[in-house]
Amino acid sequence: MAKKDRSNVEDSKPLDDFDSILYEIGNLGRWQLIAFFFAASGSFAQAFHNIVMPFLGATPEHWCRVPELELLPEHMQKNFSIPLEENNGDVTYSQCTMFVARDYSQLAALYRNGSLETVPASFFSNVEQAKCQHGWLYDASFRSSTLVTEWDLVCGKQALAASAQSVYMLGMIAGCYGFGTLADMKGRKWTVLLSSLIFALSATAASFSPNLITFFILRLIIGAASAGTCNAAYIYGIESVGPLYRNRVGVGASLAYSTGHVLVALCAWVFRDWRYLEFSISIWLFAMLIWYFIIPESPRWLYAQGRMDECEHALRRVAKRNRKAYPDHIDLKQHLKSYRVTTTDGKSREANITDLVRTPNMRKISFIMWMQWFTVALVYYGLALNSANLGTNPYMSFVIMALVGYPANYPCTALILKHLGRRLSLSLTALIGGASCLFIALPWPTHLNWVIVTLATIGMFGANGMFTVNMLYTGELYPTVVRNIGFGTGFTWARFAGLLAPYVVLLGKYSRELPLIISVVLAIAAAIMALFLPEP
Template sequence: MGFGDLLEVVGSFGRFQFTLISVLSIPSLFLACQNILQNFSAATPNHHCKIQLHENDSLHLGNLSTQDLLRVSLPLDMKNKPESCFKYTETAWHLLGQNDPYVNGTEIEKEPCTDGWIYDTSIGQSTIVTEWDLVCERRSLKQIGQSVYMGGLLLGSIVFGGLSDRFGRKAVMLGCCLQMAVTGTCAALSPNFTAYCILRFLLGMAGSGITLNAASLVVEWVPDKCRAVTGSLGGYFFTFGQLVLAGLAYAIQNWRWLQFATTAPYFILFVVLWWSPESARWLVLNNKSEVAVKQLKQVAKINGRKEEGEKVTAELVNSSMQRELQAAKSRFTIADLVKTTSVRKISFCVSLLWFSTSFAYYALAMDLQSFGFNIYLIQVVFGAIDIPFKIISTATMNFIGRRFTQSACLILPGLAIISSLFVPEDQRTVRTVLATLSKGMLAAAFTGCFLYTGELYPTVIRSKRKKSAKPNKEEVALEEVKEPLFTNSV
């Protein structure tokens, strides 16, 4: 008998689990907003060099139109539009009424913008690009802003994963919610780009902590047979978050207010999640059986199984989880992920799976401006396409298998992305359709990533010893754990 059997006693999937999953999925909604926020907060509007006329140019102004002023001040690009990063060294008055940028066969000299830029703010949009001039030779800084956020996600998964195994899922999740709310608010007040990057890094760390611990709480309160469905539910909230972001970004054109609007809800979530339960499994493994019993009885009451719940005692819980308790006494490190051949194979495949899925997904999701369509409309389409693919993947994972679904969700978008390379750039619709379908399938692949990681990695890594070798106590403890226990540190 293990913890799964205790869940069957108090109700393996009832009103309690449904409510818990629904509440713990809400953070995914706003995390989606943070992950792709820079599509809007770092959007680059049309821009050109700020024009500074010389004193002797006043004689030529007269009734000069804005278009003519741009023509004599800025060179044209290959699309016959004013260049974004260069201007003429001298005002080319002779170009009025003609398009030849040559004087006596010599091209007019040009230089980088020295007096700043003028941005197209016809729709009132304010971004970090327009505020801190992240264009031309500084345009790489825009990507750095997103990169440091993703770096925060990486470090957060390492730091908060280990902390949750020590201090509990709920405590770390609450701390991350508060960190997300505070750093998000501070990011909206950033005085400069450096401060903005630091705060976004802390935001990413908190985001990982929330996601990992919410997923752990869900997995540790539901039976094995429901994992595919419950894992997918969080993905649907993430999809809905992309649609919410499109609406918020359209309504809030100022990046500071948009940043605040997408992180302020975590103040409310901090209060709401305060009443969420801790993992009973974690409580037992950390010598808090009495607290676990109280929670199990409360769960039984909510699920309409009060009489069965009254039979649960600390002695019953400890005896049921004797093997898990024995195995939990052994010490394990990250080195156990590569200690045996079978676990090394799992670690390599899971790592490659996460890298390829994340790399391709965010390469598509974070480059909406390149499609040349309305960015708000593209965001809605990119968000909505996830829904049908996630429904299909959930069904195939349950009835066909995880491996087939995961393979299909990676191979098909890979072929679509490669095919788009051979589509001419002027056929924007075809390229956008291929990218949209690819993004939907990759979103479905993420569901498989979470399930694989949770189902293949137990809390204690079970190693297969050689038959000829004499097993030590630690190996016996590992071998006896038949029910996988999930951990964030692994």
């Protein structure tokens, strides 16, 4: 009887702590499943535009256009008008020069008369070369149209094609801070509505771009809006579950991203024209707006803002969805926990970015973690952006490298973390990524392309695993007072690496091994530096 009385006393105690309230109404129920899909949908949507450039901006084989020879078969056009040159050890037709001062009109007339065998020797004696004078012709066997073929981004303009991805990453950096601030001020739900609308409008409009400048401007906006949508939705998912289940939201969002990564190849295979591809991965984004009518504002955010009536209304919706009775003894009271930094003179202030480097220990942790974030992003985007150029089937190569995200996020990385801990896991995954790039750089014969694809897939496994460990390790190494700032600076370094990655890949046009060597050096350095981190 006494035991029963104690239970009643405990049950009557007012609940005013948010996590305790969430526990009472369900911290992993049907409502959390909805929040999980909301968070996953943001990552899923972002994946399409993060990684579509290998198809959207692909550079096919190209050669100088000679109008007089357009009736001739492709191989004949090249034989008569395009010089041979050595490229990375292979002898190929030049992509940017042609023979000039040859009588191509006479050659075309001989072809029409069926007497090409009578081409005079004097025709071949003129070997004077010049840059393409009438534009280019492109091999359409891979893509019928890309940014490169539409606006002739070749022969000195390759950097413009690479800039499409860099502009997107620049937008993501701006979006992380701009929409992140908005989400803290106006709420998660409202931010996702606004960013999703901008995301859908700008991405769909990009498929109708009349010129490259317009496409770049829209690509910048797409990057900012995608960051706002993904980050705010992810935070909503994290805030909707109990502390013990937040890692599941993170893993789920990563798996949703991998699914989007895979589906990019399917869309690219169906839609070979870049405009149709961009439209296909954009128009459905308007469906994200439906979430506004399904979910309430984040109860945790409302609680932190002191909007208790709205918070209680949202919590009652959560309880109803979880089929839980809303407890009568809930007494919402805001706990004003202002995490502040105490300075040497005894005063306290809000934390800022300087606190990441204020003490020797924090400086060491910050510099090493920034190196990890930069490295994993450069290796990941370097391999992903180059995936369509590996192997004989670009679509299959892309899919294989995307599929590795599933086991890399779960369960392989989870097992590595369980048995090796954080520090060795981070070092090992960095070494896996670096070692694969090292072996890819070896001079493999053409018939062994499958080996290159396999090595690249292993590299993507390492990069995915390193990213997962990085996320967990960053949250554990930084104290609560600077944890959000630590994550923000880490993501900034990752986006900066993503901005540079297209130009690093572009170096492969001049030396196949150079981009890979850069990745190897960074990965080895990151692996060694990880060993100097403390084990939480």
